[in-house]
Amino acid sequence: xxxxxxxxxxxxxxxxxxxxxxxxxxxxxxxxxxxxxxxxxxxxxxxxxxxxxxxxxxxxxxxxxxxxxxxxxxxxxxxxxxxxxxxxxxxxxxxxxxxxxxxxxxxxxxxxxxxx
Amino acid sequence: xxxxxxxxxxxxxxxxxxxxxxxxxxxxxxxxxxxxxxxxxxxxxxxxxxxxxxxxxxxxxxxxxxxxxxxxxxxxxxxxxxxxxxxxxxxxxxxxxxxxxxxxxxxxxxx
Numbered sequence: 001x002x003x004x005x006x007x008x009x010x011x012x013x014x015x016x017x018x019x020x021x022x023x024x025x026x027x028x029x030x031x032x033x034x035x036x037x038x039x040x041x042x043x044x045x046x047x048x049x050x051x052x053x054x055x056x057x058x059x060x061x062x063x064x065x066x067x068x069x070x071x072x073x074x075x076x077x078x079x080x081x082x083x084x085x086x087x088x089x090x091x092x093x094x095x096x097x098x099x100x101x102x103x104x105x106x107x108x109x110x111x112x113x114x115x116x
Numbered sequence: 117x118x119x120x121x122x123x124x125x126x127x128x129x130x131x132x133x134x135x136x137x138x139x140x141x142x143x144x145x146x147x148x149x150x151x152x153x154x155x156x157x158x159x160x161x162x163x164x165x166x167x168x169x170x171x172x173x174x175x176x177x178x179x180x181x182x183x184x185x186x187x188x189x190x191x192x193x194x195x196x197x198x199x200x201x202x203x204x205x206x207x208x209x210x211x212x213x214x215x216x217x218x219x220x221x222x223x224x225x226x227x
Contacts (some may be wrong), residue, residue, distance in 0.1 A: 036217075043217045043218065044206075044217045045217075046214060046215065049213070049214060066184060100143060102118075102147070103208050105215060107158050107161075109149075110157070110158040
């Protein structure tokens with residue numbers, strides 16, 4: 001149980017274009033989803049927290065206009081990187097939780113974004 | 117500022133040896149999580165520690181939590197090459213549901 005998927009697993013896009021990453025909870029309804037970013041050989045940095053049906057809460061220093069997060073249903077959250085630049089290249093990992101029931105987060109397999 | 121620090125950052129050890137990774141955190145929390153990450157992969161959950169004094173063991177790994185000292189340990193017994201990976205602890209500050217990850221410990225077990 002508690003499986004989270006991400007799509008795509010890898011994406012390459014050109015500078016200036018936008019790319020959307022999907023995060024799905026496959027066998028449970030996630031009231032809260034989280035988006036993390038990880039640079040090579042570094043730790044995970046929380047970007048934003050999204051609750052179903054409401055606006056995402058972004059961490060300090062994360063540009064909300066660049067990283068658009070939508071949590072339209074209890075099983076799907078999307079992260080759109082708008083007007084991507086090479087410095088946006090990173091490993092993006094989502095997680096899902098049943099906030100209010102459990103504090104545990106279940107992590108997706110990650111999406112490697114390369115902006116050329 | 118919330119900080120979660122791991123020590124050491126890098127660890128190279130011989131097979132068969134024992135070692136401990138430390139995770140210190142600066143916030144109040146009763147919950148701490150340990151994860152393993154292989155290169156190019158996402159996180160694999162190892163342990164969920166939910167109270168002071170919690171101790172969990174799985175195979176050659178044992179984790180403990182001391183919430184008063186704000187310290188968790190991940191002890192490796194008789195290391196084998198397959199344990200080579202990066203290990204992260206994560207703290208869930210009270211009431212936030214958010215995780216703050218530690219700096220990570222890159223473990224290399226030499227045959």
